[in-house]
Amino acid sequence: MLLGHMSIEVLREEACDCLFEIVNKGMDPVDKMKLVESLCQVLQSPGFFSIDQEEDVDFLARFSKLLTVLSEQQKANVEAIMLAVMKKLTYDEEYNFENEGEDEAMFVEYRKQLKLLLDRLAQVSPELLLASVRRVFSSTLQNWQTTHFMDVEVAIRLLYMLTEALPVSHGAHFSGDVSKASALQDMMGTLVTSGVSSYQHTSVTLEFFETVVRYEKFFTVEPQHIPCVLMAFLDHRGLRHSSAKVRSRAAYLFSRFVKSLNKQMNPFIEDILNRMQDLLALSPPENGYQSLLSSDDQLFIYERAGVLIVNSEYPAKRKQALMRNLLTPLMEKFKILLEKLMLAQDEERQASLADCLNHAVGFASRTSKAFSNKQTVKQCGCSQVYLDCLQTFLPALSCPLQKDVLRSGVRTFLHRMIICLEEEVLLFIPSASEHMLEDCEAKDLQEFIPRINQITAKFKIQISPFLQQMFMPLLHAILKCCSDQQKTMTSLLL
Structure with missing residues (x-):
């Protein structure tokens, strides 16, 4: 019977497994053969293998389980x-949980x-x-x-x-x-x-x-x-x-x-936000206070705070108020830190301030991930909150210090706003583009051109005047970068 089943594709694997288990079973070979033959005779005589009714399937499924029941000794083992x-x-x-090494x-x-x-x-x-x-x-x-x-x-x-x-x-x-x-x-x-x-x-x-x-x-x-x-x-x-x-x-x-x-989560949202407030605070380098959470950990918390607000059952007005409470401390701290960066003389201090500013922009960007096609920024009444953030962050593009760090963060935020906001974001595009093209390098252009493509794809004809305005400045920036690269290559060869 088993050998016959091996020629049937759907039964082949199970038949092999069954034969393998029979061969390996710890019994005398003669007794084993007699047991298998008697089992087949018992099952075939009442017609157990012929499925005539739907209930027969359930019966066979239960019966097959009986064949694999462990003995008490086997259970104990x-x-x-x-x-x-x-x-x-x-x-x-002796396991060292705080400093895991090779043994751990x-x-x-x-x-x-x-x-x-x-x-x-x-x-x-x-x-x-x-x-x-x-x-x-x-x-x-x-x-x-x-x-x-x-x-x-x-x-x-x-x-x-x-x-x-x-x-x-x-x-x-x-x-x-x-x-x-x-x-x-x-x-x-x-x-x-x-x-x-x-x-x-x-x-x-x-x-x-x-x-x-x-x-x-x-x-x-x-x-x-x-x-x-x-x-x-x-x-x-x-x-x-x-x-x-x-x-x-x-x-x-x-x-x-x-x-x-x-x-x-809806009954607990405001309590959660209140309890997390101190964990969301920026930690500027000069205050000497080490935040409980790293900036990477804070990203998770900001994103989740945004999701709690956006997906809540609150009306749009309440969502706007909660989102403003979440983001206003970031905007206020950003303005103060940007002023301090402009005055900073020490390069190490400049770098730490720029990192903190970048974190602030990153946290605001992360909250915007809560929005979707079903819950847009406009539907949640949060458009003005993010426009205020944009207005706060854009001046960092004109800061002559730590340009790479600051521009990277603001570009990412601008990218998120182009996705999340509607036509109102277009008011900020010319100013942002002008700052990003000032004293730019090739890598800045590599980041800038995809933003132009993104804006064009979303707003189409509405963006036409801006594209006409930006064509020559963008072309000049590209030619300047090409010229600078050629000069660099020439100086290296000399």
């Missing part, structure tokens, strides 16, 4: 292996191999893995205050790893199989209510945040837990943690958490 793998996942007390990298790689092994064991018996993880997780978190950090971390890590060991479509872990969904829901409920997020070790804190973000669909099933997780992100456990590593990762994970639960 598999469970023992699972527990041994879980134990091996545990960090050593080797252990991380070792952990990846153990995870693959656990995934394979899950294929043997997914129910057994789920039960084993649940037992370890529940017993550990019941007494997490008096348990070593490595045991607490690995308990949460195992819950995290179940998402890949027991995969489902689109992360729908809390629907479908009732027993599995119930077990995961119970463990997630324990995780967010146990207080383990306050554990005084970075590995546990990070694993907590990684896991709540991985199981974000849990919070659509039990939204009552959202406030306590938001608080964990926003206080000393997350964005204000003593470890820079935790703060940085929390900034990224917070952005993902809020994005995935966007529809559930």
Whole structure:
């Protein structure tokens, strides 16, 4: 029968697998052959292989599962292996979390191999893995205050790893199989209510945040837990943690958490924005204050703040007010810092001020990513806010100091405004273009010409007077750059 199935393309692979398992089964060959023959006779006699009705498909599916049921001894062996793998996942007390070296990298790689092994064991018996993880997780978190950090971390890590060991479509872990969904829901409920997020070790804190973000669909099933997780992100456990590593990762994970639960965020938007206010502040070099978050981390927070405002259920007037509250401190600080840069004599100070100015422009640019075709700047009532930003940032193009840094940031912001705004942005294009063509180099032209193409593609006939006005200045700038490059090449040859 099996050999016959090997000639049928759709059955060939499964027939080979079945034959392979029969050959490898640890039985006496004669007994094995008798068992296979008797099994075929039993199945064929009542017509189990002939599918006449729709219910026969369900019957065969259930019957096939009976053939692969583990014996009690096999279950015990598999469970023992699972527990041994879980134990091996545990960090050593000497692991250096703040300064990871070669030994730490080797252990991380070792952990990846153990995870693959656990995934394979899950294929043997997914129910057994789920039960084993649940037992370890529940017993550990019941007494997490008096348990070593490595045991607490690995308990949460195992819950995290179940998402890949027991995969489902689109992360729908809390629907479908009732027993599995119930077990995961119970463990997630324990995780967010146990207080383990306050554990005084970075590995546990990070694993907590990684896991709540991985199981974000849990919070659509039990939204009552959202406030306590938001608080964990926003206080000393997350964005204000003593470890820079935790703060940085929390900034990224917070952005993902809020994005995935966007529809559930509306009741908390203004509270979130108020609590994040000090984290959004620029840190000029002269104030001697080191911001809790790096500029890269702040980009995540600004983008998420913009998304919260734009996607909220507030009327346009309220959205405008919130966006202005978010961006006005940037505009005010930008004006002050630009004046200081113009007066700065020390080159190092000039560079640090220019970087800070560039960050301010970058933060404003990042908030504009919240808008879309469904939620435009105009529909949200935020056009004037961004026009004010544009008016504030454009003078930096005429600053003779740190031109490369300043122009790069303002060009990016102008690019975003051409995308997001309507005809009102055209008022600023001539002035911006004039400044960008002043004393420009070849790389400046490489950035400028795509902006002209972008404007032309969007506004078409409306931009015609500007193109006529800019043609000769642009041509002169191109010829000047070509001449300068020729002079440079000649001097190098001499």
